[in-house]
Amino acid sequence: MNIGVIVMKKGSIYVLLAVLMISAFVTAPGAVFAAEDTDTMNYGVGSLMVDLDPQMARDSASIDVIDQVCEGLFGYNLSDPNSAIIPVLAESLGTWNADATEYTVTLKEGITFHDDTAFDANDVKFTFDRLNYLIENRMTQIAELYEPLASLYPGTPLLINEIEVIDEYTVRFHLNYPYVPFVALLCFSGSYILPDGGSIPAEELLDTATDVLVGTGPYKYIEKTNEYTKLSYFADWHGERPEHFIKNIKFLLYNDTTEKSQAFLNGNLDWVDGILPEFLPQFEASDQFVMGEQRQSTVIYYLAMNNQKINKTMRQAISYTFDYDYVINNLALGNAARLTSPVPEGILYHNPDIDYSINNVTHARQILINAGIVNGAAYPADDDFAWYTLATKNPIATYYYTWNSGNEFRADLGVLCADNLKKIGIAITLNPITWYEYITILFSEPWKLELFMIGWAPNYNDPSDYINSFFSPTSSSNLALVNDTYLNDLMNDGLTETDSDERRDIYYEIQRYIVEDLMPWIFLYVPLSQTIRNVYVDGIQDNPMNKLCFATMFWNNSEISPDDTSTDDTTSNDTNTDDNATDDENNSNANITESIPGYMIGFLGLITLLSVTVLMLKKCFRSS
Numbered sequence: 001m002n003i004g005v006i007v008m009k010k011g012s013i014y015v016l017l018a019v020l021m022i023s024a025f026v027t028a029p030g031a032v033f034a035a036e037d038t039d040t041m042n043y044g045v046g047s048l049m050v051d052l053d054p055q056m057a058r059d060s061a062s063i064d065v066i067d068q069v070c071e072g073l074f075g076y077n078l079s080d081p082n083s084a085i086i087p088v089l090a091e092s093l094g095t096w097n098a099d100a101t102e103y104t105v106t107l108k109e110g111i112t113f114h115d116d117t118a119f120d121a122n123d124v125k126f127t128f129d130r131l132n133y134l135i136e137n138r139m140t141q142i143a144e145l146y147e148p149l150a151s152l153y154p155g156t157p158l159l160i161n162e163i164e165v166i167d168e169y170t171v172r173f174h175l176n177y178p179y180v181p182f183v184a185l186l187c188f189s190g191s192y193i194l195p196d197g198g199s200i201p202a203e204e205l206l207d208t209a210t211d212v213l214v215g216t217g218p219y220k221y222i223e224k225t226n227e228y229t230k231l232s233y234f235a236d237w238h239g240e241r242p243e244h245f246i247k248n249i250k251f252l253l254y255n256d257t258t259e260k261s262q263a264f265l266n267g268n269l270d271w272v273d274g275i276l277p278e279f280l281p282q283f284e285a286s287d288q289f290v291m292g293e294q295r296q297s298t299v300i301y302y303l304a305m306n307n308q309k310i311n312k313t314m315r316q317a318i319s320y321t322f323d324y325d326y327v328i329n330n331l332a333l334g335n336a337a338r339l340t341s342p343v344p345e346g347i348l349y350h351n352p353d354i355d356y357s358i359n360n361v362t363h364a365r366q367i368l369i370n371a372g373i374v375n376g377a378a379y380p381a382d383d384d385f386a387w388y389t390l391a392t393k394n395p396i397a398t399y400y401y402t403w404n405s406g407n408e409f410r411a412d413l414g415v416l417c418a419d420n421l422k423k424i425g426i427a428i429t430l431n432p433i434t435w436y437e438y439i440t441i442l443f444s445e446p447w448k449l450e451l452f453m454i455g456w457a458p459n460y461n462d463p464s465d466y467i468n469s470f471f472s473p474t475s476s477s478n479l480a481l482v483n484d485t486y487l488n489d490l491m492n493d494g495l496t497e498t499d500s501d502e503r504r505d506i507y508y509e510i511q512r513y514i515v516e517d518l519m520p521w522i523f524l525y526v527p528l529s530q531t532i533r534n535v536y537v538d539g540i541q542d543n544p545m546n547k548l549c550f551a552t553m554f555w556n557n558s559e560i561s562p563d564d565t566s567t568d569d570t571t572s573n574d575t576n577t578d579d580n581a582t583d584d585e586n587n588s589n590a591n592i593t594e595s596i597p598g599y600m601i602g603f604l605g606l607i608t609l610l611s612v613t614v615l616m617l618k619k620c621f622r623s624s
Contacts, residue, residue, distance in 0.1 A: 040248040041550065044260045044272040048229055048253050052213050052221075053206040054192045055131050056140050060457055063189045064273075064548045065251060068231055069114075070192035070215030073105055073124070074183060076461065078541040078549055083346070083461045085183060089119065089193055089216065091169075093183070100178040100498055107169040111238045114214045114221075117197035124171045125163040126196030132158055133203055140205070142190045144475055145459065149177055151474045152492060159185075178496050180503065181462040184348075188460045218551035219249060228252045231550075242539055242554040249550055270537070277333040283532050292531030296337050298346045298544050300466075301455040303413070303522035304480040309450055313371045314397060314426075315519045319357040320364035321424050322522050323416065331412055336525035341511045342470055343463045344526050346544030349507040350463075354515045356523060361423050368396070374425060384423070391422035398427040399450040402441075405432035410453050417451060446479045453524070454479060457546055463507045464495055471514070482520045487513060 049065045051057035057066055073090040076083040087093060087108075094105035111119040134140040135147065135158065144150075150157035156176045164172040175182065185191060192215060194200045199214040206213060213221040218239060219231040229251040233241075252269065254260035261275040265282055275283075283289050303322075305315050328336045340356045343349065362381050369376035373396055379386045390396065401417050403410035411432065418428035428451070433441075441448055456477075459465050468491055469475050473483040490510045497503040514520065531542045538556040541549050 040250055041246045041270045041553075042250050042252055042268075044254045044263060044269040045251050046254060046257060046260065046273060048226075048251060049208065049224065051205075052208040052211060052224070054189045054194070054213070054215075055134055055142065056205050057189060058142055058459070060546070061273075065221075065229055065231070066189050066192065066213065066215075067217070067548060068219040068249065068550055069213050069217045069221045070189070070194070071217050072186055072188070072192045073107075074186050076187060076543070076545055076547065078543040078545070078547055078552075081346070081544065083543060083545050085187060085461070100180070101175045103173040103175070103182060104166070105171050105173070107171065108238070109169055111216055112236045113195040113197070113199070113216050114234055115195055115197060115199045117195050117199075119193070119195075119216055120168050121165045121171045123193050123196045125165055126200075126202070127192075127194045128160055128163045128173075130194065130200070130202050131190065132160060134205070137203075140190075142188075144469075144477075145185065145188065145190060148179055148181075148464070148468065148495060149492070151472070151488075153177055178498070180495060180498055181460070181464050184460040184462040184465075226253070237551075239551060241551065244555040246550050246553050246555075270534070275532075277335045280335075288534060290531075290533050290535060292533070292542065294335075294528040294530045295542070295544075296345050297527045297529045298344050298546060299455060299457045300339050300342070300344050300526050301453065301524045302339065302342075303417070303451060303453050303524055304449070305521060306447070306450045306481055307483070307520050308447065308481045310397075310399065312518065313367060313373065316357075317364040317367045317424050318421060318426070319519045319522055320360045320367065321420050322357075323359050323420055324524070325359065326416060327413070328525055331409060331416070332525060332527070335528050335530075337528060339523040339525050341515055341523070342521075343466050343507065343511055347458060347466065348462055349504045351508045351511040354512055356515050357519065364424050368424060379425070387423055387425050390425040391427055395427035396425040398429060400429050400431045401451040402431040402433060402438070402449050403453060404435045404438040406435070413453055442479060443476070447481060449479070452479075461545060463510075464491075467491055467494065467507070467510055471520070480520045482518070484518060487518065 045061060045064075047059075047061040049057070049062040050059050051062045052066075054066050054070055057063055071088045073088060074085050074093070075088040077086045085093070089108055089111060091106040091108050094103045096103055105124075107119070107121060107124070113119060113123075131140075131146065135143040146159050147157040148159060153176060159175055159177070159179055159182070160173060161176045162174040164174060166172055173182070179185075195214055199212075200206070208224065215221075216238065218234055218237045218241070220234045222230040222232050224230075231249045231251075233245070233247045254263065254272075257274070257276055260269070260272050261279045263269045264272045264275060265279060265286075267288075284291055305318065307315070310318070324338055328334065328338060338356075341351055341354055343351065345352075365374070365379070365381040365387065368374045369379075369381060374390070379390055399421075401414040403414055405411075414428070414430045418430060421428050442452075442454070456466065456469070459469075469477040470480070471478060471482045471484070471487055472491060473488065487510065490506060490513070494503060494506045494510065497506055515523065529542065529546075531540060533540055536556050537553060539553040541547075541552050
């Protein structure tokens with residue numbers, strides 16, 4: 001569900017040209033690479049895909065693969081900073097009826113699936129009939145996205161009532177109720193179109209270990225092992241490819257983030273899904289890499305407070321006690337920005353004018369004094385010693401901070417939390433548990449938690465994807481157990497209001513109320529994303545939705561010709577939970593997911609002939 005980072009999210013092979021030394025496996029910063037093989041891009045990841053089926057997957061590692069294989073009726077313009085919705089398999093954006101309960105879409109003609117069947121309206125009907133079947137039989141974890149108003153329409157929770165085939169290339173969606181984010185939902189991977197030709201079972205999920213995913217996308221699914229997932233380009237793709245495009249992709253698993261970052265720097269990988277921030281100076285010092293500008297991600301991190309156990313007054317005091325600058329500057333090493341709203345910059349209707357909490361311990365203490373929780377005469381707001389003594393001898397509350405052991409970032413955050421909260425008379429018990437225990441509690445028994453860190457990456461570009469997922473009492477992603485009458489009414493209004501200005505105002509008020517009054521979380525940070533690419537690679541689409549798109553990438557070397565390389569066009573049978581269970585925050589603080597170095601291979605052995613020319617080397621290694 002894109003939890004935790006879930007974000008809960010990227011290698012042609014290069015060879016070292018100018019270093020002729022016995023220790024040939026050592027690559028120094030500034031070393032020069034040249035393209036040796038444009039066939040495969042090796043992409044280092046912290047987690048391989050979990051779910052092959054688009055109508056089941058909700059973690060970013062799985063969706064990154066699915067995004068290359070399948071397509072929806074609509075998608076995003078990844079070169080647009082506002083991520084505008086554009087037609088993909090549709091001919092154009094659809095049309096609504098007056099009641100916003102029917103949406104008619106004209107489809108593109110001449111598109112082919114990977115199994116050689118032609119795309120038409122029957123495939124759209126098959127896809128959403130299958131999705132409804134999986135939802136009604138409780139077989140998929142994405143069900144709640146397609147039952148957005150289940151609490152208002154308990155008798156008809158499904159959003160989509162029927163798919164009507166008007167003709168071969170026209171479909172009409174009949175909805176059970178008006179739902180304004182519907183078009184954005186059609187951009188989500190769960191809405192990607194699957195073939196009605198027998199390649200995909202109608203009433204079963206695909207088995208990730210044995211089945212093959214078939215779509216209309218730029219890459220065909222080849223195989224998945226315990227070490228990698230492989231894709232190969234689809235020759236009959238309907239889209240446009242650049243010259244010297246990426247023909248094959250291998251998602252290579254690296255369980256250790258340090259090892260992955262070092263492999264990236266050394267040239268043993270062409271790209272990775274994130275590096276440790278401490279590696280940044282080495283990339284900056286190398287003339288082999290081009291550093292892009294930092295920008296805010298749409299991934300968010302927050303410290304959830306159990307709203308059933310921690311009342312609003314206590315949450316407000318805690319929010320003003322936290323040292324946010326320490327988190328950003330020390331824990332995230334400056335590669336993050338303050339999270340000021342549950343809807344981050346880059347998402348529709350982000351409210352930029354919120355009076356969010358800052359580190360102000362005196363104000364936090366005064367909140368507790370004014371509420372009668374602490375005696376102000378005995379514990380003046382400016383008496384640090386008195387409040388420390390209170391926390392040590394007779395704390396006003398004791399809360400558990402829980403995290404998955406082995407995650408150093410979350411462990412450090414717990415220490416900071418304990419230090420900060422003792423300033424307002426609260427004691428913190430640090431509670432490390434195994435990753436399995438942590439993820440089990442998150443999804444099965446969140447009421448057992450009191451303070452814990454988590455993250456979220458968007459499913460689609462609409463504020464409801466954040467707001468309703470986090471705060472609706474019927475959402476499985478509402479891990480802070482928020483249930484507020486005023487907020488519930490506002491959320492329902494936001495889903496049904498068709499006037500864009502009115503809808504924007506509703507979401508502005510939702511964000512203001514959550515951040516300034518309700519304070520269900522400690523709003524921590526958003527990672528800063530930065531493009532790092534090798535000089536031989538281009539066409540990267542850095543985008544707010546953190547979408548990975550290999551189809552636009554190409555090898556930027558004028559001496560490479562697609563005819564010089566072999567192609568692998570064969571077919572065979574390959575949070576929003578954390579992608580890295582042990583180090584996901586360090587991995588994503590820099591969030592350098594759009595970065596490509598060269599891949600050094602080959603053993604130069606005892607070659608010491610410094611007069612060997614670059615062209616001779618290229619010829620030698622091109623044949624290996």
